[in-house]
Amino acid sequence: MISFSVNKQRVNLDVDPSTPLLWVLRENLGLTGTKYGCGMAQCGACTVHLDGEAVRSCVAPVLRATGKAVTTIEGLSPDLSHPLQRAWLEEDVPQCGYCQSGQLMSAAVLLREKTRPTDEDIDQAMTGNICRCGTYPRIRRAIHRAAEMVAKEGAR
Amino acid sequence: MNNRQSRTGVHRRDFLKLSVAASGGLLIGFHFPGVSKLASAQQSSANTFMPNAFVRIGTDERITVIVNHSEMGQGVYTSLPMLLAEELDADWTKVGYESAPVDPKYNHPAFGMQMTGGSSSVWSGLEQFRQAGAAARAMLIAAAAQQWNVDASTCRTDSGAVLNGSSRKLTYGHLASAAAKLTPPEHVQLKDPKTFKLIGKPIKRLDTPEKLNGKAEFGIDVKLPGMLTAVIVRPPIFGAKMKSFDDSRTRSIPGVRKVVAVPSGVAVIADTFWQAKTGRDALRVEWDEGSMQSFDTGKMMQDFRERVKSPGTSVRNDGDAAAALANATKKIEAVYEVPYLSHLMMEPLNCTVDLRTDSCEVWTGSQFQTIDRANAAKIAGLPPEKVQLHTTFLGGGFGRRANPQSDFVVEAVHVAKAVGAPVKVIWTREDDMAGGWYRPAFLHAIEGGVDASGNAVGWRSRLVGQSIMAGTPFAAMMMKGKDYDPASVEGVDDLPYAIPNVAVESHQAEINVPVQWWRSVGHSHTAFAVECFIDELAALAGKDPYQFRRALLQKKPRHLGVLNLAAEKARWDRPLPKGVGRGIAVHFAFGSYAASVAEVSVTEGKVRVHRMVCAIDCGQYVNPGIIKAQTEGGAIFGASAALYQELTFESGRLQQTNFHTFPVMRINECPEIETHIVESNEKSGGIGEPGVPCAAPAIANAVFAVTGKRVRRLPIRLTEAV
DSSP: EEEEEETTTTEEEETTTSSHHIIIIISSSSTTTTTSOOOOSSOOOTEETTTTEEEEETSBGGGGTSSSSEOGGGGOOOSSSHHHHHHHHHHOOOOOOOTHHHHHHHHHHHHOOOOOOOOHHHHHHHHTOOOSSSOOOHHHHHHHHHHHHHHHHOOO | HHHHHHHHHHHHHHHHHHHHOGGGOOOOOOOOHHHHHHHHTTTOOOOEEEEEEEEEEESSSSHHHHHEEEOOOSSSHHHHHHHHHHHHHHOOOGEEEEOSOOGGSSSSSTSSSOOOOOOOHHHHHHHHHHHHHHHHHHHHHHHHHHHHHHHHHHHHETTEEEEEEEEEEEEEHHHHHHHTTSOOOOOOOOGGGGGOOTTTSSOOOOOTTTGGGSOOOBGGOOOHHHHHHHHEOOOOSSOOOEEEEHHHHHTTSSTTEEEEEEEEEEEEEEESSHHHHHHHHTTTTEEGGGGGGGGOOHHHHHHHHHTTTTTOEEEESSSSSHHHHHSSEEEEEEEEOOOBOOOOSSSOOOEEEEEEOOOOOEOOOOOOOOHHHHHHHHHSSSSGEEEEEEEOSSSTTTEEEETTTTTHHHHHHHHHHHOOOOOOOEOOOOHHTTTTOOOOEEEEEEEEEOOSSSOOOEEEEEEEEEEESSTTTTHHHTTOOOSSOOHHHHTTTOOOOOOOOEEEEEEEEESSOBBOTTTTHHOOOOOHHHHHHHHHHHHHHHHHHHHHHHHTTTTOOOHHHHHHHHHHHHTTTSOOOEEEEEEEEEEEEEEEEEEEEEOOOOOOOEEEEEEEEEEEEEESSSSSHHHHHHHHHHHHHHHHHHHTOBBBBTEEEEEOOOOSSOOOOOOOGGEEEEEEEOOOOOOOOOOOTTSSSHHHHHHHHHHHHHHOOOBBBSSGGGOOOO
């Protein structure tokens, strides 16, 4: 039995501990917002937070989550209210949308660590997330916009 | 209606002549069902008004637009509803979308089958969706007029309501039930474009919210009660046949339910993906490797280089290219080569099937619903109408999910047949990359000459590559009367430059690697060869590459328009910092004109693209926000191929497996991109693909500007440049 929390809910699972967290989230827990893209930590579509850190869940055995807190795209906010989700809406970022869960989860860690990320910070944090549709210019703008929102709202 | 039909018909034929895309292959007949005919096939219910196949209006005011094209990122779930909502005068905040089931009434108006491809959804849906919206509006007005006992002509509509005089107002939701009892009109008046409220505006995409919280359902996300998951071991070499397999270790893996031979290989079926994949890793399969076991792309290109020395099938022959080249003051010859490419959609292929004795349901991200249903029905042993295909969101398509053989659908039906339970077949990234149906490798040998004043006098293009159409069910139709594949030569057969003597010849290579339309199809390589060579000719003539093109495009106003716009916005004449070079390209594809200027630098043999300025003329447009996104995305797609991508085979085996060996441009490599849209009253063209072709030549020409070396092979490797 492996126990951890997902989006603040406790789960106890009887699964092969070597199963990647990605497939446990998707198949055992029905959280299909986290996507499979490569299976080898190359594309970032499977990015989730493990105790607040961005991890590629396609290569993280579920055992690694034991006793930890997992946050997936479904838990980023209950109502699209996270500054990044609002900025993504304002910039109309997604095209096919398949990579966007991973993009948002990577960006969320960046935004927590750097309140006003520079373009270099964005390059560093987001380079592991591939978008085949080419939404990068809007992703960059949306991250800056989210940072501005946080700054404004924080000052209020 | 007849007038309109024939007018758009001409446009469609032009389109087909110029670009045989995914779609082009499938012209079965021009089919434009009248709105009233559609309506008779539809049922309104107590709570909804469904005046035709494309819209449902609820008593709750919700307006659902049924979209007959697949949403793969190109924005059809927004742009097509915009067309309908415009004519309906709907309240945009109440508008939603739904994917159409497979039904002849949702056939592509130009291609006679339900499908998405060829950058055709918006131009082909313009009439269809506007008519549908206008018909619904007329019926709502009639219902209100009846209720108020006034003449319908005294009523007007605004934002989801019918109005009369200064005080009377009934919302569409209120009128839905009454309108549902009326007969759809035979003729409707479409709006004067000057009064458009939605069309032409950068309206935000309707599908964004569900793509930000994990709710959007892609094929890979489908879950059915009792569903199993399968992964397949497919042949390591194209054409190899399974001889035997040993599944003793696989069967001992918990969760594995069945291991079974299917026509495409051996399926491992388990409760979950990871169990199935673990089971597959433990499976041992013996293959009869077949005739492709010695296939090598290096040798293949060497064969192409030999073959191109002899004349090919004539595609175009203006004047006397041979004589013009023989008499030219200066001559140049260049050979351009491009590799096989994977579509590499972010969502790997997958397909879910629930097969029963008298029905079959399929869930997948398809671009080819009619074909997929027919092919699934054959395997299921059912008539097509007993098969329903549910189109999910597509995590990218780029042509791969429009497979003439429905490879990924047919295989899943075979697996479902073997297992007797609902099953989802998931391809790993490696499976997807090795699964074939690539952009074919091509070689272009071009000769050109200029006279003493630097005027281009002759051009001969000869190309070698596989046909996409040959061997498909569409070959007879598309290649009718031609002994070459139009999809191989599109983009060079219509060379726009005013050169008096032009010859284009094609050699068709017969190689057992399955090939398919890849975003922008033939244009993905013809634009590279043509736009790099015109640059080489400019250099030969001692002229500026932009001015040299301008002079040769004086009779091509729309080419000239985008070329000038891109050059002006990029400030072509402004000097660049040392170490930065600028390149330009212009190309027509899928009814639209595109031009790009790229700025690059080269450090230690590595090309860095700093900026791309794109100009696009797609005629009358619907949503400029989506057009910018598609143009930028197309540039990045083209740049990825130009800079990084190549599939190679050795001893019949694909050498690339995943993103580390077949890279995609990442955010840190992505240039600044600007897109400028030409305001135009011309007929609408496509937008999904036209942004791709110019990227490679603009970058390659910029590399020449900064290094003095010509790039003649993609992906760009400076060690090979000449």
